[in-house]
Amino acid sequence: MADPTIVRAQDGSTPLLALRDVTLAFGPKVIQQKLSFDVNRGSIFAVMGGSGCGKSTVLKSMIGLLRPGEGQFLVEGEDYWADTEQRRIEIGRGRFGVLFQNSALWSALTVGENVALPMQMFTKLDDVEIRRLSLLKLALVGMEHAYDQLPAELSGGMRKRAGLARALALDPDILFFDEPSAGLDPITSSRLDDLIVNLRDGLGATVVIVSHELPSLFAIADDGVFLSATSKTSIAHGSPVFLRDYCSDPVVQDFMQRRHGNEDGSGRGQLR
Amino acid sequence: MLVVKGSWLGRLGGLPEFRSDDLGDFGGPFGFDTRDLGRWDTGLVAFLWDAIRAATRSGLKIDRSSLPDAIRKLLDLLPDEIAEPPKPKRSVFRPFYWLGGKVIDALTEVGALSDLTVQMSGGGVRAVLGRAMLRPVDLFSNTRSAGPSALTIVSVVNFLVGAILAFVGAVQLRRFAADIFVADLVGLAVVREMAAVMTGIIMAGRTGGAYASRIATMRGNEELDALAVVGIPVSDYLILPSVLALVITMPVLYLYGCLLGILGGFLVAISMLNITALGYYQQTLGAVPFDQFAFGFVKTLAFGLMIGLVSCRIGLLAGRSAADVGIAATRAVVAGIVGVIAMDAIFAVLADVVGV
Known part of the structure; x- marks a missing residue:
């Protein structure tokens, strides 16, 4: 149960994040169209779909890297892309924490400096306080021992966790994860899942996660949307477990059951 | 009992730090009272973590049950003790070790460069025999980006250098009524030195930097490892076409640079001085014998080889x-430019000995 005291400006009626009829395109090439979904406060929301369906592109439009061709992205009812750039940066800095697919640690800085940099730039804290807080954030993800190491010296899983610590640097209340378990072994990946749930509960944050790793999705996500590469929009809404057990759409079923089928859903070479 | 009240927002700064001696001689079980806690963030967690670690060190029993759920979850993620990071070793400056290290580094570098040259020459020989893993496509694309794409900058720089030489010469030579010797000055200076050095510097900056950063990026992406696993030698596949491209284009660009330099000097001379175009032309022909061109030509071959090898090695x-x-790109450009000038000096001394 999230502590209500650290959730900002609570209003039960509006969802924390919402996409309304969003169309994303690169030039004439449409990635997703008429896409709508709500992300509720405190949830772990999964954006699912096969490779190349535009999951990461949808995430890009939510963290301010790609302006949608049409439609709105609402942050607590505020139309994010209609805001001035100044305001968008303010929202992003104050509320968003992003873990990129390849961790995107700044390679010239040590792990500690990676976490400390946003605090140095955007808070008035002194060096001692910044060091304490960045050490705490690294300790939260179990990486306090790597404070003085360079990203190049770390393994993939450690880099992911360090990237997560950096995403937490400014105490965001909305965390975006792009393929957090990609390239991790099952044990590391399940530890990362636990960590994400614990951080969500502890920090009272909301998590948007882009992934196609089924075990992780079933384990942590409590809501979600399924994107299709063929119809170029969402074809199902709900948590991964719900979609697996109750969704009748053959594409969703194939994905959730991890098989490649034809129209009748049976198909060759089933993996059960 | 540790009582925390009010607002604890670490991002606003000014939060206290819990030190070991704050614990005093407190002996009982260590508990928390958070009834009057207001808004909080990870700043509070940092403080509580300090307190818990201090209490653990003093061997106190810690009772977390009265903490809010969220804070407890975060504290559960944190270790009860952290190892102090090892102090960086203070190194003593020992001049002989330092000097010896530098000498070994330099010799190693010479060795590595020679090794690379040998490998690449082997690739070259295999290429002639038709057995090298050198794709004509790579050689072609490297040559195109090193040569034709550099024509503009080579033209502009050499033209202006020729014009500047003529200008400087004209002002001086006019005083002795030796106007016509501007043609000798421009012709010799451009053909013997300026066109070769300028083209060398341009190629070091333009192509050398590009080679170094390309190979360095490929290394970062494990592309070189992938080549090694399939058994494609880097020296054949990457370095040979790069170096060959420079060796092929440099002399051609040099001849082109000579032409543009003399043209620049010609335009300035006939517009400033009392010389006819035909006179300038005849004077230039007489002043610059063929062996001067050959000298410049050989020099640029050597420059091309050196720039290509050094920048690939740095990459x-x-x-x-x-x-x-x-860093690799910077080093390649610096090494290339210094190398061009240094080799040019060596060539000047050699030429003097041989009498060219």
Whole structure:
């Protein structure tokens, strides 16, 4: 149960994040169209779909890297892309924490400096306080021992966790994860899942996660949307477990059951 | 009992730090009272973590049950003790070790460069025999980006250098009524030195930097490892076409640079001085014998070989991060420019000995 005291400006009626009829395109090439979904406060929301369906592109439009061709992205009812750039940066800095697919640690800085940099730039804290807080954030993800190491010296899983610590640097209340378990072994990946749930509960944050790793999705996500590469929009809404057990759409079923089928859903070479 | 009240927002700063001696001689079980806690963030967690670690060190029993759920979950993620990071070793400056290290580094570098040259020459020989893993496509694209794409900058620089030489010469020579000797000055200076050195510097900056950063990036992406696993020698596949491209284009660009330099000097001379175009032309022909061109030609071959090898070597040595790619490019350009000038000086001395 999230502590209500650290959730900002609570209003039960509006969802924390919402996409309304969003169309994303690169030039004439449409990635997703008429896409709508709500992300509720405190949830772990999964954006699912096969490779190349535009999951990461949808995430890009939510963290301010790609302006949608049409439609709105609402942050607590505020139309994010209609805001001035100044305001968008303010929202992003104050509320968003992003873990990129390849961790995107700044390679010239040590792990500690990676976490400390946003605090140095955007808070008035002194060096001692910044060091304490960045050490705490690294300790939260179990990486306090790597404070003085360079990203190049770390393994993939450690880099992911360090990237997560950096995403937490400014105490965001909305965390975006792009393929957090990609390239991790099952044990590391399940530890990362636990960590994400614990951080969500502890920090009272909301998590948007882009992934196609089924075990992780079933384990942590409590809501979600399924994107299709063929119809170029969402074809199902709900948590991964719900979609697996109750969704009748053959594409969703194939994905959730991890098989490649034809129209009748049976198909060759089933993996059960 | 540790009582925390009010607002605890670490991002606003000014939060206290819990030190070991704050614990005093407190002996009982260590508990928390958070009834009057207001808004909080990870700043509070940092403080509580300090307190818990201090209490653990003093061997106190810690009772977390009265803490809010969220805070307890975060504290559960944190270790009860952290190892102090090892103090960096203070190194003593020992001049002989330092000097010896530098000498060994330099010799190693000479060795590595020679090794690379040998490998690449082997690739060259195999290429002539038709057995090298050198794709004509790579050689062609490298040659195109080193040569034709550099024509503009080579033209502009050499034309202006020729014009400047003529200008400087004209002002001086006019005083002795030796106007016509501007043609000798421009012709000799351009053909013997300026066109070769200028083209060398341009190629070091333009192509050498590009080679170093390309190979360094490939190293960072494990592309070189992939080549090694399939058994494609880097020296044949990457370095040979790069170096060959420079060796092929440099002399051609040099001849083109000579032409443009003399043209620049010609335009300035006939517009400033009392010389006819035909007179300038005849004077230039007489002043610059063929062996001067041959001398410049040989020099630029050597420059091309050196720039290509050195910049590829620097790229192969680079680290794997973004900053390392930048460092490699910088080093390649610096080494290339210094190398061109130094080799030019050596050639000047040699030419004097041989009498060219």
